[in-house]
Amino acid sequence: MTAVVAGLVWGAASLLEDATSIVAAPGGTVRMGAVGQPRFVLPILAQTSDTDMDLSRLVYSGLLTATPNGTLVGDLAESVQVAEDGKTYTVKLRQNIRWHDGEPFTVDDVLLTVRLIQDPAVKSPIASKFQGVTVTKEDDTTVRFSLKEPYASFLPTLQLGILPAHIWSQVPSQGIALTEYVLRPIGTGPFKFDRLKRAEFSGEIREYTLVRNTTFHRAAPFLDSLQFRFFATTDDLFRALRQGEIESVTFLPPAFVQDAERLRTVTVQRLRLPQYFAIFFNQTKQAIFGDAAVRRALTAAVDRDALIRDALHGEGVRVDAPIPPGSVGYASDLPVTGFDVERAKQNLDEAGWKDGDGDGIREKNGVALRFTLSTTDWPEYVRTAELLAEQWRVIGADVSVQPATVGTMQTDILRPRNYDALLYGEVLGVDPDPYPFWHSTQTRDPGVNLALFKDREADKLLEEARKTTNTEKRAAIYRKFQERIIGEAPAIFLYSPTYAYALPHRVQGTFMESGPLPSDRFATVETWSMRTTRLWKRAE
Numbered sequence: 001m002t003a004v005v006a007g008l009v010w011g012a013a014s015l016l017e018d019a020t021s022i023v024a025a026p027g028g029t030v031r032m033g034a035v036g037q038p039r040f041v042l043p044i045l046a047q048t049s050d051t052d053m054d055l056s057r058l059v060y061s062g063l064l065t066a067t068p069n070g071t072l073v074g075d076l077a078e079s080v081q082v083a084e085d086g087k088t089y090t091v092k093l094r095q096n097i098r099w100h101d102g103e104p105f106t107v108d109d110v111l112l113t114v115r116l117i118q119d120p121a122v123k124s125p126i127a128s129k130f131q132g133v134t135v136t137k138e139d140d141t142t143v144r145f146s147l148k149e150p151y152a153s154f155l156p157t158l159q160l161g162i163l164p165a166h167i168w169s170q171v172p173s174q175g176i177a178l179t180e181y182v183l184r185p186i187g188t189g190p191f192k193f194d195r196l197k198r199a200e201f202s203g204e205i206r207e208y209t210l211v212r213n214t215t216f217h218r219a220a221p222f223l224d225s226l227q228f229r230f231f232a233t234t235d236d237l238f239r240a241l242r243q244g245e246i247e248s249v250t251f252l253p254p255a256f257v258q259d260a261e262r263l264r265t266v267t268v269q270r271l272r273l274p275q276y277f278a279i280f281f282n283q284t285k286q287a288i289f290g291d292a293a294v295r296r297a298l299t300a301a302v303d304r305d306a307l308i309r310d311a312l313h314g315e316g317v318r319v320d321a322p323i324p325p326g327s328v329g330y331a332s333d334l335p336v337t338g339f340d341v342e343r344a345k346q347n348l349d350e351a352g353w354k355d356g357d358g359d360g361i362r363e364k365n366g367v368a369l370r371f372t373l374s375t376t377d378w379p380e381y382v383r384t385a386e387l388l389a390e391q392w393r394v395i396g397a398d399v400s401v402q403p404a405t406v407g408t409m410q411t412d413i414l415r416p417r418n419y420d421a422l423l424y425g426e427v428l429g430v431d432p433d434p435y436p437f438w439h440s441t442q443t444r445d446p447g448v449n450l451a452l453f454k455d456r457e458a459d460k461l462l463e464e465a466r467k468t469t470n471t472e473k474r475a476a477i478y479r480k481f482q483e484r485i486i487g488e489a490p491a492i493f494l495y496s497p498t499y500a501y502a503l504p505h506r507v508q509g510t511f512m513e514s515g516p517l518p519s520d521r522f523a524t525v526e527t528w529s530m531r532t533t534r535l536w537k538r539a540e
Contacts, residue, residue, distance in 0.1 A: 026212075028530030029225045030504060033237045033246040035378070036406035037205055037230055041185045041193075043161030044117050045177065047125035048410060048448070050518050051230070054250055057519035058210055058226065059100075060161025060187035061217075063091055063110070066523050068512055072155060075218070076105065076162060076188065086150030086469045091158070093141045097217045099164045100192040107137045112165035114145075121173035125446040128436045129157050149467045152474055153433040156516065161187065190216045190526045191226060205230055222509075222529035232405065234378055241266070241502065248507075251518065252500040254315035255379045266502040271521050272514035273499050274327040275427040276319040277381075279373070279388070279492040280450040286371050286420040293351030294369065295489040299337045300344035301395045302388065308495050311383040316497040321482045324496045326514075327432045328471055329478030336486055344395045355396055362396035370398040374413055375423035377403035384494070385423050415445040422450055425497075427517055434481065435462045451490040458484045506530045 036051050043060050046052030065075040074080070076097060081090045097105040114135045117124045132148035147154065164186055171179050183205075185193050191210035199206050208228040212221045229246055231237040238256050240246045242263070252260055252268065261268050279298075281289040288294055304318040320336035323329045353362040353369055362369040373388065375381045382403050389399040399421075404413055413419050426437055426448065436442050439462050442449040461481040468474040485491070499518055509528035512521050 022532050024222050024508065024527075024529035025531040025533040026220075026222050026224070026529075028223050028506075029227055030223060030248050030507065030528075030530070031227045031229065031246045032248040032250055033229050033231060033240055034250040035231055035234055035237055038183060038208060038228075039407075039410075040177065040182050042163070042176075042182050044113065044122065044124045044126065044163065045182070047446075048414065049406070050251065051228075051406075053517060053519040054522065055208065055210070055228070056161055056185075057189070057522045058191045058525065059185045059189045059193060060163070061189045062159040062161050063093075064155070064158045066159065066512075066515060066520060068510055068524060070514060072159070075159075077158070080155070080158070082155070086152075087147045089145040089147075089154065089158075090138070091143050091145070093143065094217060095141060097188055098215060099166075099188055100186045100213060101164075103164065103166050105162075105188055106165070107140060107143050108165040109162050110143045111135055111137060112169055113160075113163045116163065116168065116173065116176070119173045122176055123446045125436070125448060126157075126160070127446065128439070128442060129153075129433070150469050151466050152469050153466070161189070188217070189213065190218070190221045194225065216526060219526050221526040222531070223525075247504040249502040252502055253378050253380050254312040254497060254500070255383075257313065257315055257498075257500050260500075260502050263502075265505060267505045267507070268500055268502055269511055269521070271499040271501070271512060271518065272326065273427055273496070273518060274324050274432060274516060275425055275499075276322070276324045276496050277384070277423065277425040277494050278319075278322075279494065280419075280422045280424060281490055282417060282419055282421065282452060283490075284452050285417070288367060288369060288371060289421070291351060291353075291364075292489065293347050294353070295492075296337065297344040297347040297351075297353075297395060298392060298397065299489055299492045300340045300347065301391050301397075302492055302494070303339045303391055304494055305339075306391075307384050307387055311380050311387055312495065312497055313380075315500065316495045319493045319496050320486075321493055322434055322438065322485050322491075323432055323478055323482060324428065327428055329432060329465075329475045329482070331475075331479050331482065334479070334482055334486060337489075341394060348395060353396070360393070360396060361398045368398065369396055370400075371420040372400045372402050373421045373423060374402045374404060374409075374419040376409050377405055380497070381423055388423070414450070417443075417445070417450075417452065423494075424450060426450075432478075433466065434478070435466060438462060438481075438485070453485075453488070453490040455484065455488060458488075503528075504530065508532075 034051050038051050040046045040052045041055040043056045046056040061075050063077040064072045078092045078094045116122050117130050134146040136144050138144050190213055192213045194209040194211040196205050197207040211225045214220050234253050283289040308316045321334050353364045355362050373385050375385045385401040392399050436448050440454040440459050443452045465474050465477040507528050510524040
């Protein structure tokens with residue numbers, strides 16, 4: 001009798017399995033850890049902080065979004081038509097979309113967003129992308145972008161999150177960074193702000209919780225919520241991951257990738273980014289960098305392969321120029337300066353930099369070849385800086401490494417351009433526009449020309465490339481631009497690290513393999529799930 005019952009149970013289970021399929025089900029919370037503090041959960045300001053950009057990507061929606069294969073498709077936009085001359089973009093908006101507070105999404109929201117970006121008082125880091133752009137309302141569901149000149153990278157720019165006019169039109173431009181809405185945002189994205197928790201004495205944000213937007217216009221996420229916790233250092237972050245206080249990490253430094261892969265509780269995901277890390281010389285603050293021979297000698301003394309091996313644990317590829325592999329304009333045959341210590345020494349000798357007192361440090365006209373190298377205090381970047389200091393010591397340069405927290409880097413070093421030399425990373429995008437990073441108009445904050453590079457010929461090439469929609473012609477222009485950069489040596493390009501992050505092993509879904517920004521790994525977040533259920537299969 002027992003055998004008969006067992007057989008019936010097994011048979012029923014088998015029939016159920018054949019007649020149903022396992023699908024994702026709502027529910028679950030992912031506890032994520034990040035280093036640093038959120039400051040501007042606002043797309044028009046959140047361009048220099050990965051934490052701000054991550055949160056903005058989850059809360060806000062753009063007119064367009066990217067699919068896992070990199071194709072741009074409509075998000076808030078139903079369709080986009082581009083005129084033959086490349087100067088007019090007509091955008092038809094989706095209807096019946098609502099902000100997280102229930103207000104309807106309208107054309108006015110798009111108009112307001114562009115106006116704020118272009119307002120000098122706002123100091124948006126992406127203002128240059130909307131330079132010379134006029135946006136007009138065609139009707140209640142259509143908006144038109146008119147450009148003075150064709151801008152080849154304008155279409156990807158429409159992925160920027162749109163702001164609610166009914167809120168931000170009430171805030172004075174100069175006070176935007178101070179309003180509560182930069183940390184308690186209202187968007188149209190897949191998740192909405194729920195709450196934040198601050199430390200009792202310091203006031204620092206310890207936790208930040210987003211919950212499912214059940215009316216999200218694409219498809220409501222499966223996850224109930226995303227809970228972010230913030231840490232001062234990567235050591236603190238990884239300790240919390242090992243101890244189970246968190247189960248996800250927004251970014252895994254290369255030194256921690258292998259350790260994370262050994263944890264049974266997480267799965268390490270990787271995202272390919274069009275980015276590079278470089279040494280930017282501040283010729284305005286540090287006079288020795290005004291000597292081109294010094295810049296070229298320091299470049300020749302850099303062993304990039306050693307940096308990737310010893311600082312990145314092999315999680316990266318070398319980069320020799322300002323357009324990284326995978327981006328439009330990348331060229332592998334540029335006349336780059338290779339690793340050559342003897343050549344570096346010769347350059348300095350010929351330029352009059354000698355070690356006259358035998359202390360191992362070169363001098364010229366009483367000035368020592370000595371400077372400070374600033375970087376963030378993440379282990380792989382501190383280690384990179386230390387290795388560079390060792391490599392440069394061989395040719396007679398005395399370099400002090402100055403690590404800084406992410407917050408200090410933003411406020412005290414980057415924005416005021418307060419550094420001799422800077423080790424920092426820049427993300428360009430698959431269809432790059434180097435203008436914000438290298439044009440002479442972008443040397444001051446909120447511009448991101450970190451080398452404070454000013455060159456009329458380079459400016460002309462960047463301006464011409466922006467107007468050129470033909471990919472092959474634009475690549476040819478970028479080649480000339482890169483040759484100009486290599487010749488002037490305002491920076492030393494080092495490597496492009498792999499972007500790794502950790503998710504709970506229970507999380508299933510569609511994951512981005514590449515994207516123009518780290519935050520684009522959330523482009524498919526509504527497909528992520530932690531629970532499953534069975535549904536009856538449809539009869540054929």
